[in-house]
Amino acid sequence: MKTTWNVLEEIVRAYPGGLSSASISNQVAPEVIRESLKKYDFGKPLPLDLLTQEVSDLFSKWSLHVSHPGYLGLFIPATTEASVVADALVALYNPQLAVWSHAPAANEIESHVLKYISGKIGYPEPETFSNFTSGGSEANHTALLVALAKQVPAYVNEGVCSLERRPMVYMSVAGHNSFDKIVKNIGLGLKSLRKIETDDTWRINLATLESQIESDISAGFRPAVIIGTAGTTASGAIDSLPELAALAKKYNMWFHVDAAWAGAAVLSKALRHHLSGIELSDSVTIDAHKWFSVAMGAGMFFTRHPEAVQVAFGIPAVYMPSQAQTEPYATTLQWSRRCIGLKLFMTLAEKGEEALIAQMEYQCKLTGHLRDRLTASGWKIVNDSPVGVLNFTHPQVLSGLISADDLRNRLELGGEFWLSTVPLPRHGKVLRACVTSFHTTEEHLDRVVEQLNDQLTNYSL
Numbered sequence: 001m002k003t004t005w006n007v008l009e010e011i012v013r014a015y016p017g018g019l020s021s022a023s024i025s026n027q028v029a030p031e032v033i034r035e036s037l038k039k040y041d042f043g044k045p046l047p048l049d050l051l052t053q054e055v056s057d058l059f060s061k062w063s064l065h066v067s068h069p070g071y072l073g074l075f076i077p078a079t080t081e082a083s084v085v086a087d088a089l090v091a092l093y094n095p096q097l098a099v100w101s102h103a104p105a106a107n108e109i110e111s112h113v114l115k116y117i118s119g120k121i122g123y124p125e126p127e128t129f130s131n132f133t134s135g136g137s138e139a140n141h142t143a144l145l146v147a148l149a150k151q152v153p154a155y156v157n158e159g160v161c162s163l164e165r166r167p168m169v170y171m172s173v174a175g176h177n178s179f180d181k182i183v184k185n186i187g188l189g190l191k192s193l194r195k196i197e198t199d200d201t202w203r204i205n206l207a208t209l210e211s212q213i214e215s216d217i218s219a220g221f222r223p224a225v226i227i228g229t230a231g232t233t234a235s236g237a238i239d240s241l242p243e244l245a246a247l248a249k250k251y252n253m254w255f256h257v258d259a260a261w262a263g264a265a266v267l268s269k270a271l272r273h274h275l276s277g278i279e280l281s282d283s284v285t286i287d288a289h290k291w292f293s294v295a296m297g298a299g300m301f302f303t304r305h306p307e308a309v310q311v312a313f314g315i316p317a318v319y320m321p322s323q324a325q326t327e328p329y330a331t332t333l334q335w336s337r338r339c340i341g342l343k344l345f346m347t348l349a350e351k352g353e354e355a356l357i358a359q360m361e362y363q364c365k366l367t368g369h370l371r372d373r374l375t376a377s378g379w380k381i382v383n384d385s386p387v388g389v390l391n392f393t394h395p396q397v398l399s400g401l402i403s404a405d406d407l408r409n410r411l412e413l414g415g416e417f418w419l420s421t422v423p424l425p426r427h428g429k430v431l432r433a434c435v436t437s438f439h440t441t442e443e444h445l446d447r448v449v450e451q452l453n454d455q456l457t458n459y460s461l
């Protein structure tokens with residue numbers, strides 16, 4: 001007789017090994033899934049062992065398997081075994097991190113790992129503050145709230161309406177769209193977000209940025225925040241961080257670095273220099289659920305201005321066991337707080353930093369391999385990212401014979417690979433590949449090139 005835990009153990013053990021022979025995705029209509037869920041009417045209880053197997057079968061059949069070696073997609077990693085174990089332990093103990101005294105171990109574990117990453121960023125201890133977030137989006141949201149608390153303190157009590165000069169936020173057009181949502185949510189409005197054009201390497205154009213700041217000052221606005229992106233989603237471009245830091249200083253602005261994907265590279269001696277200048281920032285976003293290969297959602301926010309965090313989030317609550325304004329509920333966007341950091345702590349502790357670094361460096365080498373193979377068969381590479389994102393197109397795409405989307409869709413139907421397309425200025429829609437699964441090898445990449453070439457041949461026949 002198998003227990004639920006036997007069933008779960010079998011599922012967890014079998015999943016990674018079974019991936020390469022399984023289809024990466026299955027096309028399915030929502031009605032089909034809804035039909036199969038009808039039997040769960042919550043009328044009569046079901047045994048957990050059976051339910052566990054059934055839910056696993058549903059996930060297995062109807063998911064895009066992002067851990068699959070053929071997943072060359074959007075910064076979603078294969079997850080470490082340690083993250084699976086960590087999330088199970090968190091669900092079991094259910095530590096409430098809102099106040100330290102409710103979850104001393106969990107709170108200290110999170111602080112411990114955050115201090116380690118903060119040190120790698122190059123922030124000076126102890127004048128820093130950091131916390132885990134649901135993801136990069138919440139970390140970016142936190143950054144803007146803290147930046148406003150510092151730059152325009154009246155915002156906190158009087159609200160945005162009280163400000164004589166409209167605070168302006170600057171990032172490149174290639175910056176993350178979470179900021180569009182954030183400026184809408186925090187009362188600034190989309191008009192406060194200036195999207196600056198990029199140069200030929202998809203980095204923010206510094207000259208355009210500075211002249212926009214100057215003309216905004218003349219127009220009576222208050223340039224408040226510069227966002228540098230370290231690893232743009234479309235092209236993996238890293239803005240010129242030291243130059244952005246200098247501009248922010250010159251105009252007395254807050255400098256935030258959105259390094260959701262590429263930030264993990266602060267650990268690697270070989271890759272660190274691509275992020276140089278990140279240590280000059282006022283705040284940083286890094287997602288643990290991206291290049292650190294832990295399960296979602298796990299973002300991180302870092303700042304060198306703990307006092308601004310207090311202004312942004314400080315709030316007394318009489319019913320809380322402690323009113324100390326250093327408690328997590330009074331220093332972060334969330335209230336009840338799940339232990340997010342354990343999966344990063346356990347992943348780092350189990351593998352050791354060297355193995356994680358080697359993994360990231362290997363994935364960059366794999367991108368190099370893919371670049372070489374594509375070039376050798378006539379594809380054109382249109383970017384030069386140091387953090388593993390490849391944009392490419394083909395003369396047949398450029399001449400309009402087949403679209404990048406068509407190619408992509410045909411490739412996906414083969415069941416072995418998933419990659420995306422993205423529109424790029426001057427190139428139209430191009431293909432985008434990024435190695436995010438630690439199961440991916442050179443052989444898989446040889447095969448994706450083979451399949452892409454086959455699609456082209458099929459199409460021209």
Ligand SMILES: *Cc1c(COP(=O)(O)O)cnc(C)c1O
Binds near residue numbers: 232260
């Ligand atoms: C992924 C990403 C985000 C959004 O982070 P989530 O974890 O999806 O909330 C923001 N910025 C960049 C550069 C990203 O890569």
